[in-house]
Amino acid sequence: MTFSGEFLAFMGLALVAIIGGVLLLNLSKVIHMVVALIFTFIAIAGIYVLLSAEFVAVVQILIYSGAITIIMLFGIMLTKHNDDSEPKTGRLRKLLLFLGVVGFAFAVYIGIYNFNIEQVPTKLHENNTLQIGQALYSKYIIPFELTSVLLLVALVGSIILAKNDKKKEADEE
Amino acid sequence: MSSVPASAFLALALILFCIGLYGALTKKNTVIVLISIELMLNAVNINLVTFSKYGITPSITGQIFALFAISVAAAEAAVGLAILIALYRNKKTVDIDEMDTMKH
Numbered sequence: 579m580t581f582s583g584e585f586l587a588f589m590g591l592a593l594v595a596i597i598g599g600v601l602l603l604n605l606s607k608v609i610h611m612v613v614a615l616i617f618t619f620i621a622i623a624g625i626y627v628l629l630s631a632e633f634v635a636v637v638q639i640l641i642y643s644g645a646i647t648i649i650m651l652f653g654i655m656l657t658k659h660n661d662d663s664e665p666k667t668g669r670l671r672k673l674l675l676f677l678g679v680v681g682f683a684f685a686v687y688i689g690i691y692n693f694n695i696e697q698v699p700t701k702l703h704e705n706n707t708l709q710i711g712q713a714l715y716s717k718y719i720i721p722f723e724l725t726s727v728l729l730l731v732a733l734v735g736s737i738i739l740a741k742n743d744k745k746k747e748a749d750e751e
Numbered sequence: 752m753s754s755v756p757a758s759a760f761l762a763l764a765l766i767l768f769c770i771g772l773y774g775a776l777t778k779k780n781t782v783i784v785l786i787s788i789e790l791m792l793n794a795v796n797i798n799l800v801t802f803s804k805y806g807i808t809p810s811i812t813g814q815i816f817a818l819f820a821i822s823v824a825a826a827e828a829a830v831g832l833a834i835l836i837a838l839y840r841n842k843k844t845v846d847i848d849e850m851d852t853m854k855h
Contacts, residue, residue, distance in 0.1 A: 582754040584754050584755055585754045585755055588755045588759065588760075592759075592763045595763065595767060596763075596766055596767070596770070599766070599767055599770035599771070599774075599790065600770065602770065602774055602783075602786075602787070602790070603770060603773065603774055603777075608780050608782065608783055611783055611786075612782075612783075612786060615786060615790065618767070618790065618793075619793065622767075622793055622796075622797060625760070625763070625797060626797075626800055628755070629760065629800045629801060629803075629804050630804055631800045631803070631804075631814045631817070633814070633818075634796075634800060634814050634817050634818060634821075637818060637821055638793075638796075638821070641821050641822075641824075641825055642789070642793065642821070645825060646786075646789055646824075646825060646828050649828055649829065649832055650782055650785065650786050650828070650832070652832075653782045653785075653832045653835055653836070654780075654782050656836060656839070657782070657835070657836070657839045657845045658839075658843070658844070658845060672777055675773065675776050675777055676773065679769050679772055679773045679776075680769075682769065682772070683765060683766070683769045686765050687762065687765060690758050690761040690762065690765065691758055691762070692758065693757060693758045693761060694756060694757065694758060695757070695805070695806075695807055697757075697805060698807075698808070698809055700804055700809040702803065702804060702809065702811060702814070706814075709811045710811060710814060710815060710818070713811050713812070713815055714815060714818075718815055721819060725819060725822050725823070728822075728823065728826055729822065729825075729826055731826075732826035732827075732829050732830050733829070735830055735833070736829045736830050736832070736833035737833075739830070739833035739834055739836075739837050740832075740833040740836045740837060742840075
């Protein structure tokens with residue numbers, strides 16, 4: 579394994595992503611946790627660029643580090659978030675969960691650590707957005723339209739769920 | 752061709768998935784649990800994009816699947832947060848251990 583620029587970029591981005599995740603687990607204030615996770619999301623976008631998926635990287639920055647993080651910050655600010663500490667969870671339960679997760683990670687790592695199939699030259703990095711657009715509008719047109727229906731349903735559903743039922747209360751009075 | 756092996760990307764995705772899993776199982780604030788689930792979905796997306804480049808037959812399909820997964824994850828976050836707000840209005844708490852009315 580040579581220390582090329584790609585390798586160094588991968589190591590840096592992976593380090594930032596993992597540090598963001600560890601900070602998510604260890605910080606005490608919830609706002610700080612979400613802000614730490616922004617670093618992870620942006621580093622993952624960099625990983626996508628290394629994997630010659632530029633369009634997915636831009637979408638990642640727009641949706642994750644833009645929209646979802648802001649939505650989560652709204653959710654934190656609209657609710658009570660004064661729990662600086664979280665002791666009540668039993669120490670034994672945390673330890674058992676940690677061991678379980680580590681066991682899961684080890685089991686999967688055995689499966690992937692020497693995964694190496696022959697690399698085939700790809701053309702994914704040439705006109706990436708054009709390729710995605712062509713595939714999306716020819717081969718995957720029905721899932722694409724279904725996704726738009728799903729987003730509409732989610733929009734209407736979340737508005738109905740979160741809306742204050744003032745009218746009903748007024749009727750009852 | 753590329754100096755970073757595919758297993759390195761898979762290992763990174765595995766680590767992020769495990770961090771998300773641990774966070775989703777241990778955190779008490781529901782918003783943090785939701786965002787841990789987003790982290791897990793993100794790790795899966797890394798796998799999809801990795802196999803779209805390093806798989807046996809590289810193609811654009813993996814990236815398109817990742818895009819669909821991202822949009823579904825966004826819808827899920829919005830609906831989950833709306834449910835959280837509705838729950839908060841009724842129970843005045845975001846502690847996930849206290850949302851146990853269906854348990855009793």
